[in-house]
Amino acid sequence: MNIDLGGRTAIISGSTGGIGLAIARGLARANADVVIAGRSQKSLDAALAELREQGGSGQIHGVVADLGTAAGAETLFAAHPRADILVNNLGIYDDVDFFDVADSEWTRFYDTNVLSGVRLARHYAPGMVEKGWGRILFISSESGIAIPADMINYGVTKAANLAVSHGLAKRLAGTGVTVNAVLPGPTLTDGVAALVADAAQASGRSIREEADNFVRTARPSSIIQRAADVDEVAHLAVYLASPYSSATTGAALRVDGGVVDSLAI
Incomplete structure (x- = not known):
């Protein structure tokens, strides 16, 4: 399957590292014009340098913006008002007990993990x-x-992502x-490596x-008994961003190595 996204503009949030950067790499290799965003110029420059080595024919752009905020979203909109592909990847996580999570942390997780995607979809759709x-x-x-019992606030925001995507x-x-x-x-991201x-x-x-031992014990x-690589997640995202996925919508597609023991979602 040859995926060619030449002439398409893709915006990926949370894209200077981890899964977001891997998706940006995949889209760049498929010749899309790729726009990434990061909160620091240093991390953005490093990611841009990597993406420009991928060999695709599309242009690579970057914006310094905190897309977990309304002001950051407006910065992105001003620089790149239109997109053909939007990947809402921005997210934060932590393993903190439910009884130790303050209201302010619930709000921070919701703003970053849920509202960021809502804002971008509302603008670009x-x-x-x-x-x-x-x-x-x-x-x-x-x-x-x-x-997960030790990441309830994170899990709640990720469930909200499913509700927003299906409803939209x-x-x-x-x-x-x-x-x-x-x-x-x-997935073996930089964040998981640090943990x-x-x-x-x-x-x-x-x-x-x-990381693989963590998967086997926690x-x-x-089913795969190991942590996934970021590119393994990115391959599915690139397919869904392509014309080949035209009959797939409203879906929740797992690339979890079989962690969820279910015949369906």
Whole structure:
């Protein structure tokens, strides 16, 4: 399958590292014009340098903006008012007990993980409808359907991503714009690497070995019995951003390694 997104503009939030950057890489290789955003010029410049080495024919752009805020979203809109593909990847997580999470943290998680995608979709979807073609993706999580006891606020926001994406798909019925959610499972991102770094040092295992051990012990239902790589998640996102996915909308597609033990979602 040869995916060619030449002439399409893709905007990816939360895209200077991890899954977001991997999706940006995949879209750049597919010749899309790619726009990434980051909160610091340093991280943005590093990501832009990497993307420009991917070999695609599209242009690569970057915006310094905190897309977890309304002001940051407006900065992005001013620089890049239209898009054909929108990937709402921005998200934060933490393993904090329910009884230790203050109202302010609930609000911060909701603003970043939910409202950021709502704002971007609300702005970019009308332009897609005008053109009769568009792709909107929400990067949710298996934690959105199997809420973890130690990350309840995170799980709640990821469940909200599923609700928004499914409802927006129905709102855009018949327009040529599809809306879907991607549900990664445990994935070896920079954030996960940092979380297991101390355990890896104590055990003498590598970061990869420690991440895989975490999956086997904390997510024993995993069928692949390891953490996914970011590119494995990105491959699904790139397909959903392509013309080949035209009959897939309103869906929640898992790339969780089989962590969720279910015949359906």
